[in-house]
Amino acid sequence: MSNLDLSEQELIRRNSLQKLREMGIDPYPANEFKINTSTKQILEQYDPETNNFQDVTMAGRLMNQRIMGKASFAELQDESGKIQLYVNRDEICPGEDKSLYNDVFKKLLDIGDIIGITGYVFITQMGETSVHVKTMTLLSKSLRPLPVVKEKDGALFDAFTDPEQRYRQRYLDLIVNPQVREVFVKRTRIINNMREFFNEKGYLEVETPILQPIPGGAAARPFITHHNALNIPLYLRIANELYLKRLIVGGFEGVYEFAKDFRNEGMDRTHNPEFTVMEIYVAYKDYNWMMEMTEEMIERIALALHGTTEVTVGDKVIDFKRPFKRITMTDSIKEFTGIDILGKDEAELRAACKEIGVEVDETMGKGKIIDEIFGEKCEGHYIQPTFILDYPVEMSPLCKKHRDNPDLTERFELMVNGKELCNAYSELNDPIDQLGRFQDQLKLSEKGDNEAMFIDMDFVRSLEYGMPPTSGMGIGIDRLAMLMTNSSSIQDVLLFPQMKPEKRTEEDSAEMFEALGIPTVWVEVLRKMNYRKITQLKEVKASKLFNDLCGFNKKNQLGLPNPSMDEVTKWLN
RNA sequence: GACUCCGUAGCUCAGCUGGUAGAGCAGUUGACUCUUAAUCAACGGGUCGAGGGUUCGAGCCCCUCCGGGGUCACCA
Numbered sequence: 001m002s003n004l005d006l007s008e009q010e011l012i013r014r015n016s017l018q019k020l021r022e023m024g025i026d027p028y029p030a031n032e033f034k035i036n037t038s039t040k041q042i043l044e045q046y047d048p049e050t051n052n053f054q055d056v057t058m059a060g061r062l063m064n065q066r067i068m069g070k071a072s073f074a075e076l077q078d079e080s081g082k083i084q085l086y087v088n089r090d091e092i093c094p095g096e097d098k099s100l101y102n103d104v105f106k107k108l109l110d111i112g113d114i115i116g117i118t119g120y121v122f123i124t125q126m127g128e129t130s131v132h133v134k135t136m137t138l139l140s141k142s143l144r145p146l147p148v149v150k151e152k153d154g155a156l157f158d159a160f161t162d163p164e165q166r167y168r169q170r171y172l173d174l175i176v177n178p179q180v181r182e183v184f185v186k187r188t189r190i191i192n193n194m195r196e197f198f199n200e201k202g203y204l205e206v207e208t209p210i211l212q213p214i215p216g217g218a219a220a221r222p223f224i225t226h227h228n229a230l231n232i233p234l235y236l237r238i239a240n241e242l243y244l245k246r247l248i249v250g251g252f253e254g255v256y257e258f259a260k261d262f263r264n265e266g267m268d269r270t271h272n273p274e275f276t277v278m279e280i281y282v283a284y285k286d287y288n289w290m291m292e293m294t295e296e297m298i299e300r301i302a303l304a305l306h307g308t309t310e311v312t313v314g315d316k317v318i319d320f321k322r323p324f325k326r327i328t329m330t331d332s333i334k335e336f337t338g339i340d341i342l343g344k345d346e347a348e349l350r351a352a353c354k355e356i357g358v359e360v361d362e363t364m365g366k367g368k369i370i371d372e373i374f375g376e377k378c379e380g381h382y383i384q385p386t387f388i389l390d391y392p393v394e395m396s397p398l399c400k401k402h403r404d405n406p407d408l409t410e411r412f413e414l415m416v417n418g419k420e421l422c423n424a425y426s427e428l429n430d431p432i433d434q435l436g437r438f439q440d441q442l443k444l445s446e447k448g449d450n451e452a453m454f455i456d457m458d459f460v461r462s463l464e465y466g467m468p469p470t471s472g473m474g475i476g477i478d479r480l481a482m483l484m485t486n487s488s489s490i491q492d493v494l495l496f497p498q499m500k501p502e503k504r505t506e507e508d509s510a511e512m513f514e515a516l517g518i519p520t521v522w523v524e525v526l527r528k529m530n531y532r533k534i535t536q537l538k539e540v541k542a543s544k545l546f547n548d549l550c551g552f553n554k555k556n557q558l559g560l561p562n563p564s565m566d567e568v569t570k571w572l573n
Numbered sequence: 574g575a576c577u578c579c580g581u582a583g584c585u586c587a588g589c590u591g592g593u594a595g596a597g598c599a600g601u602u603g604a605c606u607c608u609u610a611a612u613c614a615a616c617g618g619g620u621c622g623a624g625g626g627u628u629c630g631a632g633c634c635c636c637u638c639c640g641g642g643g644u645c646a647c648c649a
Binding site: 008010064066086088090111128144145146147148149150152157160161162165167168268269368391395420500502 | 574580582583584585586597598599600601604605606607608609610611612617618639640641642643646647648649
């Protein structure tokens with residue numbers, strides 16, 4: 001990037017950088033800077049009676065400077081928060097040379113610079129706990145101005161709120177919006193809590209392939225890629241279910257994985273193309289057992305994060321206290337539509353849909369139709385955590401048939417705030433049944449359902465060796481994080497949500513300009529004058545361009561030797 | 574994918590019926606030894622998202638495109 005592309009403030013900062021170097025100050029020193037405390041520790045533990053913290057060393061970002069002649073206040077922000085600094089000229093410059101204060105601190109340091117300080121803690125006349133600075137070291141110079149967010153009594157002024165900039169430049173969001181950092185700390189605590197919960201029970205955390213030759217375990221459109229050496233297509237996983245169950249076949253009795261899954265589908269407030277799912281499989285258990293474990297786990301997370309089971313989400317309060325409500329899908333549909341789906345065939349269900357105004361199309365099988373009715377008429381009603389049980393067999397090809405009714409499966413989903421959060425089964429371990437269900441999926445696929453599952457013959461083979469009765473559960477970590485942090489968009493719980501790439505304004509390359517015989521320095525000048533493309537250049541008269549160039553050179557004090565009129569004419573021919 | 578709103582200085586935003594681009598903060602220079610959205614004075618800072626059109630004249634009106642938000646649709 002040429003200097004001509006920089007804003008005034010960036011130029012000033014680069015200039016300061018140069019001056020610091022001339023003064024013998026390395027703006028990016030290599031050595032370790034050993035801190036002995038943090039802002040949070042001081043603010044929580046400083047006691048004027050005992051006068052502790054009399055020899056502190058800390059580091060962070062300079063966020064504000066209030067200069068009053070020979071004394072100044074500033075703010076230092078580290079990971080744990082902000083603390084006020086008091087800087088006195090004659091104390092950081094005890095000798096004759098006052099340049100560290102007058103030049104470096106007052107002029108050459110900027111908001112956003114990373115500094116280290118030593119000093120002692122005291123309380124100002126206004127009653128604010130502060131650090132009296134004795135020495136100050138520049139640790140890293142910041143060349144771009146930060147968004148300036150001011151705060152008074154908890155109210156923010158000029159907050160950095162543009163979602164596009166916040167997501168694209170998350171580092172800025174994290175620097176100036178401390179509440180954002182809190183969301184991601186909570187997200188990690190959710191995951192840590194879950195991991196501890198499973199490890200306490202002796203389950204094994206495992207890793208399974210993300211690149212899969214057959215994208216199984218769910219119905220979704222995968223991303224496809226290609227492996228050169230094997231010369232085969234590979235898919236980014238849409239689920240890890242089939243691999244985890246192979247591990248149960250292999251003899252592990254409890255396995256789980258925090259998995260990044262990828263689905264090549266639409267993006268909105270609750271969908272990102274890559275997302276995190278925790279799946280767990282435990283041998284010799286059924287879905288009743290899994291329901292209890294799920295509610296225990298979620299209650300524990302709510303308590304760990306909020307100290308209570310009640311969590312505010314938007315304008316609602318959701319109570320994660322055990323036990324959660326339970327209702328079968330059949331009863332739920334009966335309750336909200338009056339229709340009894342039990343024993344109805346596909347044609348009857350289609351007729352029922354017409355009656356209650358649920359749209360269905362030709363490609364949908366019985367399972368999808370029922371799913372459509374539930375999604376349309378029931379799902380949204382479940383704000384408080386509710387287990388929906390016993391889904392129709394057609395929509396659950398990996399789930400064991402219900403012990404009391406072969407039309408149903410032993411499956412539950414946990415609904416919270418009108419959305420699916422968990423999905424769990426008594427896993428299907430009858431290999432012959434499993435193959436049959438896969439073949440049914442194939443028929444759906446032929447009918448036009450582009451989400452029907454692929455057949456994974458190795459998975460069927462593994463079941464043929466025998467898988468113990470097993471219950472499995474998957475939970476969407478992003479959606480759980482949204483609930484637990486009261487975030488209305490998935491982008492707010494992903495550090496780097498997927499965005500369309502930024503596009504630079506179209507311009508011809510420097511080489512193309514230089515090919516016309518234009519010296520490199522003048523190419524930069526032309527760009528600054530908004531001649532981005534050769535075609536633009538060809539449209540102006542040589543005399544005008546000549547005048548403009550010389551004028552620009554003079555006005556901006558570039559100090560370049562002006563080109564001659566002849567030279568300019570040659571460029572344009 | 575449809576509809577809708579938005580894109581103006583480093584940040585947050587004004588900009589009337591089309592008539593020479595504004596404010597606060599940030600920045601620069603100066604004043605100031607306990608301030609805290611520090612204060613006071615002066616000054617600088619803009620391809621108005623991009624391209625085209627209408628017009629004597631476009632930040633504003635029209636079209637296309639780019640990026641983003643929201644709503645809906647799709648989505649195990």
